[in-house]
Amino acid sequence: MPTPVNVTVTGAAGQIGYALLFRIASGQLLGPDVPVRLRLLEITPALKAAEGTAMELEDCAFDLLSGIDITDDLKTAFDGTNVALLVGARPRSAGMERGDLLEANGGIFGPQGKAINDHAAGDVRVLVVGNPANTNALIAQQHAPDVPADRFTAMTRLDHNRALSQLSAKLGVPVGTIEKMTIWGNHSATQYPDLYTAQVNGRSAAEQVEESWLKDTFIPTVAKRGAAIIEARGASSAASAANAAVDHVHDWVNGTDWTSSSVVSDGSYGVPEGLICSFPCRSVDGAWQIIQGVEINEFSRGKIDASVQELTDERDAVRQLGLI
Numbered sequence: 001m002p003t004p005v006n007v008t009v010t011g012a013a014g015q016i017g018y019a020l021l022f023r024i025a026s027g028q029l030l031g032p033d034v035p036v037r038l039r040l041l042e043i044t045p046a047l048k049a050a051e052g053t054a055m056e057l058e059d060c061a062f063d064l065l066s067g068i069d070i071t072d073d074l075k076t077a078f079d080g081t082n083v084a085l086l087v088g089a090r091p092r093s094a095g096m097e098r099g100d101l102l103e104a105n106g107g108i109f110g111p112q113g114k115a116i117n118d119h120a121a122g123d124v125r126v127l128v129v130g131n132p133a134n135t136n137a138l139i140a141q142q143h144a145p146d147v148p149a150d151r152f153t154a155m156t157r158l159d160h161n162r163a164l165s166q167l168s169a170k171l172g173v174p175v176g177t178i179e180k181m182t183i184w185g186n187h188s189a190t191q192y193p194d195l196y197t198a199q200v201n202g203r204s205a206a207e208q209v210e211e212s213w214l215k216d217t218f219i220p221t222v223a224k225r226g227a228a229i230i231e232a233r234g235a236s237s238a239a240s241a242a243n244a245a246v247d248h249v250h251d252w253v254n255g256t257d258w259t260s261s262s263v264v265s266d267g268s269y270g271v272p273e274g275l276i277c278s279f280p281c282r283s284v285d286g287a288w289q290i291i292q293g294v295e296i297n298e299f300s301r302g303k304i305d306a307s308v309q310e311l312t313d314e315r316d317a318v319r320q321l322g323l324i
């Protein structure tokens, strides 16, 4: 049996944690031949619930699960970790201002970034799921100066998958016939799902739908899908979010020709260097690359710029708060 890969999941007792941990332990995150050791990080009051989830994991008798550690201590959680899924975050409560939300999350993701810096394995890969995901990832990354910046990513794969599904339903084609779907910008309502890059059966997706559907239905439906799920389910997306996290890490480790991932900008497409922004990405030899040469029309440019502006504003806000 090869050495197990250490996978840390924060917020392990939450809804996404509950949908995610079983997928990881069954081999869907890294592959069917890769044993994993799970590290569950929770806040102290939720440790008991995490223990309950761990008991259920044991009861699945997964072949690939070589052990489970449950802790509220950052050093223990990230010691030697190879894959860190940062899911636990402070949600926005009633009356909370944006600055308060960023500050509360800075208090979580700054120390976690530092713990990753000080204790994680040399090959650590980090996916931030907890919102505001892109800026939380930036905060963590800025606290980990010894870890290559490109190891910190944020999740826009759920938005990507939502976009695939909406287009597939509209055109009545299988999801697998859609290529080059791209989410640009922030994981927020300003995100830009781009049908001008997407292709179906080798032809531009934008040319196969009405312009009014693209602009007035598709984009807002994808961007506001999270809110629609909350309204219908009475709780936020959890299984689909966990599924997207599995897709993101699986493709990062095993390779993909094209998906959407929020990665550190190198200045591509006019996105200020250092922002963690969603781009069209491929993964080669376990590293994300921003796909170059994508044509951006005037409409797309405006949408991308608006979302990037929001990321810039969030970065400036956390700078002002002294969080980075």
Ligand code: NAI
Residues within 6 Å of the ligand: 010, 011, 012, 013, 014, 015, 016, 017, 041, 042, 043, 046, 087, 088, 089, 090, 091, 108, 128, 129, 130, 131, 132, 133, 155, 156, 158, 159, 187, 236, 237, 238, 241
């Ligand atoms: P949840 O509230 O069910 O679970 C969050 C868990 O995190 C709780 O068990 C809580 O005790 C734990 N937690 C809080 N602070 C922590 C800390 N400092 N260290 C460790 N654990 C901590 O929330 P859920 O539904 O699991 O969602 C988690 C996050 O994922 C939220 O921020 C949500 O907005 C975000 N999300 C992101 C998506 C994306 O596409 N990027 C999609 C869906 C959700």
